Amino acid sequence: MMIFQLVQQLVKQALDTRLIEREDEVYARNQVLALLQIEDFMEVELEESIPEIPDILEQIVDYAVEQEIIQDIFDVKDIFLSQVMDCFIARPSSVNKQFYEKYQQSPEQATEYFYELSKNSNYIQMKRIRQNIEYKAATEYGELDITINLSKPEKDPKSIELEKMAKKSSYPKCLLCVENEGYAGRIGHPARSNHRMIRVNLTDENWYLQYSPYVYYNEHCIVLSETHTDMKISPLTFKRLLGFVEQFPHYFLGSNADIPIVGGSILSHEHYQGGNYQFAMAKAEDDWTFSMDGFPNVKCSIVKWPMSVIRLRSEEPASLVEAGAHILEKWKDYSDQTVGILAQTGGTPHNTVTPIARKNGEWFELDLVLRNNRTSDEHPLGIFHPHADVHHIKKENIGLIEVMGLAVLPARLKGELEEVENFLLDKTETVAGYHAVWANELKARYKTVVNESNVESLVREEVGKKFLRVLEDAGVFKRNEEGEAGFRRFIDHL
Template identity: 75%
Template sequence: MINQLVQQLVHQALAAGLIEREDEIYARNQLLSLLHLADFNEMEMSEKIDIPDLLEQMVEYACSQGIIENLFDEKEVFSSKLINCFIARPSTVNQLFFEKYQQDPQAATNYFYQLSKNSNYIQMKQIKKNIEYKAETEYGAIDITINLSKPEKDPVSIARERAAEKTNYPKCLLCIENEGYAGRIGHPARSNHRMIRLNLLEEKWYLQFSPYVYYNEHCIVLSERHTDMKISPVTFARLLTFVEQFPHYFLGSNADIPIVGGSILSHEHYQGGNYEFAMAKANSDWEFAMGGFPNIECSIVKWPMSVIRLRSERKDSLVEAGAHILAKWKNYSDEAVGVLAWTKGTPHNTITPIARKKGDYFELDLVLRNNRTSEEHPLGIFHPHADVHHIKKENIGLIEVMGLAVLPARLKEELEEVGNFILGKTTEVADYHVSWAEELKTRYHAVASESNIEGLVREEVGKKFLRVLEDAGVFKRDRAGAAGFRRFIESL
């Protein structure tokens, strides 16, 4: 059986273009070595099995033979080593990428995206487990994802991770040293990981894809240096330079301070991809002109968060205008709407920027952020408030800002329970859902049925996520907020 699996994997790697016919025997021998096999007999192949399933079966074989322990991290490391037998070295991957780039930037990213999927670096089998749908709002259709793609670790693996000796290599999950790193207890397997070398403003940056993509071609662009996230005029210049090189992609940055920033603030990086979010499609609420920048179209985006959109054919003008807005915002306070720039020397204001190219025009969206807390809102005044924590409590980073909710796995079963509660099939729901479930039952008990309950609950989750975005907006979409936003624009 193991011979058949080896043969199948070699065959599938050939079919996927991971190797050429001349590489077949070499790759097979690499597999045999990892599997502690000294002999091999060619077998007739049975039905076609996909690469992720073949890897799973071979990992189970390795466990049964005592080659590895039956632990989550060890299995991930071994699976990554198996598929790495078929992947070219970084220099070859980069050479092929830039040969294709000379013809068409999209052809280059298509090649690299397909390689990352075929090599199981992008975990497509796991990603397909995610629950994804769109929810209609007054701002357009926002994306909802219940994240089921990350497999849960077993208790033994968790205990091993806690007891493992700490090491600073690689320093974090985004460092270049992850390329080809086997992995260890507590650090993911990266034998099958490749990065594309980029030049942004004469600096070394790297392009990779997220292993658990949340949207089409979800990529990460990271600095060669392990330095803290920082939003500055140089950030705007890098983002615009990238979208000039890859005009079919957008690129944005998480904010650079806690609460409103992303999950990794210790390594400067951006996220992008070939996807148009609801925010990118949103129309303008109103336009304005900014003194000193006559060749820039300025508008406020019709969006629950506070977004300034700048458009121009010239990158340098956008960078200068963005720098002007950033400098003003960092020191801007308006107590009437709860915006304070500083508390005892601690800064609160920053920006989440997103760049894209539309035809001859560059666009730079600047989302105003503030991370101040209060007794009423200890997790953040401009952060999801307590009444939506049962759906979303985590930071609102770049992806959420643009209109994609990444929601916790627990909601899969919990939302089914809420649906059954509305239908009167159960009286039990999680404590934190009780008041919401009762409200929905009162509203929908006359129209809810087995056939429509899932859609009704999903629609209500969309409304909750819209509330999350409204909570995160610094200038609310009411009379006071609109007046506050205009005061800031006038200050520019």
């Protein structure tokens, strides 16, 4: 009787969230019953208060494990959960048709429909995402976003062992390939039965819009190429980014850089990230302005930001593409040893950009964040990369999201920062070894003012300062007299 109630609750929630219509009710229920290997069904009375879809799904998955329909393995359970939700989602052609019907009303209505579908279908893992610790840290550059990422659950040892033993497959080639749409998944490859994509035309090419399963900000989307090709920053990149925001002016769209260390986690598939959110960098003011010969329709400025950002503005996207191409070409071959910038060593290129496009009223904006991935004996993980003294907080590559002012920090920090708080309150004498220097500095600074009510906010504020240091380390022209002089030399070079 309990499983009948769970199935009815799930169908009711699917109706209430408009995943299905009344005419789909019996069909969808029968599809779920088939997955559960149930051959009969009995209507039961539902209580007024019905759990949310993720909570119902967890109980249905537990039932499937108890009945030995599926194994009690993380990946297997996720695959089953995804298959259950696929019973309630229209095929890609129908989803795309509805999206573009709503687009005729407004781009906002279209993306709102698709975002809600992606959440209600449990493709976007909202229950897991709510576990993240999120707050803002005030700095001289505006409020930085801090996220301690707790949304991706840790796999059990059995799942990890099965993943090692699993047969290798090249289908789909990567997690971003279009072949993931509707793919059941396997051990070591996430379930995607409930995954849908929107077809988008960019520069007369087929691209696909989807949302990140673990969104880090509002409507965090991914726009990916139909072909499995390496990331490459070029004038065509700028044209695509600006073409996208012309179609979806309420979204920004940006690209990770295209070389290791300063690039993103997946450089093997060309893709961009965007969404309906304004980061601190987008709000940042101009530090100083300049003009470039040959580009009279483009307003140019240096942004007041810890990293080195050139902002281009124009009412004509084509002018921004040309100006951006000029800057990229000059930057790729630019060296200035007085500030540690070398364009290449031993034939290895070091200079590239992280570009971000947005629409601001009638103006198009293209931000070019200058990047360099050179290493040294002192900084083997990157000269313009988080330095060793901030690795206890953030060691990973600085990609697009961090560049704009959102720190995605590792889950380990949840417990470790609580330990630091207890250390400041004299509740413990030890902290993780890599936090020791920092914790002792904080203790010396705050020993007369720290208490139970303010210790969390003090530590969070200090984590924000560390992330600001991360961004400053990644800036190629430092925000000091020497760095500004170097930046002006590059602008003269343009």
